[in-house]
Amino acid sequence: MFSHILVTGGAGFIGSNFVRTVLRTQPDVFVVNLDLLTYAGSLENLKELPSPDRYEFTKGDICDQALVEDILRRYKIDAVVHFAAESHVDRSILGPAAFVHTNILGTFSLLEAVRKVWLGERKADAGTVRYHHISTDEVFGSLTADAPAFEENTPYSPNSPYAASKASSDHLVRAYAHTYGLPITLTNCSNNYGPYQFPEKLIPLMILNALEGKPLPIYGDGKQIRDWLYVEDHCEAIWQVLQSGQTGESYNVGGNNQPTNLEIVDAICDILDELKPASPYRPHAGLKKSVADRPGHDRRYAMNINKIGLELGWQPKYALKEGLLKTVRWYLEHGNWIQAIRKQKEYQSWLDKNYTERVESKK
């Protein structure tokens, strides 16, 4: 249905997996990827793409409205899938300004560009275009142990600067639909994991640290609960919503599981014990180290995914155990990718900034 898609943030973790999925599964779709290549984005994530003849990369900022307008016109873009964001909660605690800038002002700028080109210059096409917004379960806040899972109409209650900036961008998107009639869809997804995830996030950080015999930092008591989804499942959900979702609607996406962080880390350690029997760091679980908690740490997220299941027939394909095994294997088989990502100067300084102080404050 859509033939020319603009993906923002397509050099990041989920965006690059989405670009790959679309090129592999949709032979009639041309993908333009607009990414600023911040610390989180890398062309290493986009090597050996399937059908590169249907793909174009532009290095640029979503805040550059003129650039986005030019791309919309030049490629006759009929769908925008907006991933570009600052995405790490810990970074938002240490430096919230970038989150307000990219996630709120960047989304605003993108919305202004599509409003001008789609609803102004190309009015006749307004019924055949779509702006799809990628959001998170964190906009709903934190759940107590027995509370029911978040539904699409759960009131927003974001707790971190990251979550607040995403909630704010979601509200802008809804307002553009309501006020200007912009055809939108929105997905709120739980924690993703899988190939190409930057090793600042829990799962890749634990895999890489364990491989080198470094401490595995567990924030607080480690009993916080997340709803983990293998990234490929997320990409398929986004595609289905883009194709068949109702305009103006939002859909929850999640993995239907509720492990604690400690259970996730133990599962990774068990997989490594099995795949690396000669490792001097076996049993890897011995590397776990309790450190100071994240300020304002959300205790539990859980997603009710009935709506997307009933309306669009989407379900996660990967069970957590299978997805984790695939993920650990991927990191073991992609040493070059790991070396390239680690070489970034910024990565080491982030680890120093986040973890040195955290360990010290626990003493």
Ligand code: NAD
């Ligand atoms: P990521 O941090 O891996 O990638 C973000 C990408 O955006 C990077 O390639 C970066 O270079 C690019 N970017 C940042 N600022 C930009 C700008 N101003 N202009 C253009 N490009 C810019 O993020 P991710 O984990 O892939 O998340 C992608 C989206 O999905 C985000 O909107 C995030 O909020 C949302 N999300 C993530 C998860 C998760 O578990 N990772 C879950 C639910 C929703």
Ligand code: DAU
């Ligand atoms: O829920 C969706 C969100 O999931 C996305 O919107 C965010 O972009 C994404 O980063 C992720 O946020 P989290 O804060 O849940 O993910 P993170 O991997 O940073 O942390 C997962 C859990 O593990 C969380 O409870 C904090 C904990 N943690 C994390 C790190 C990095 C640790 O205990 N130790 C660590 O070193």
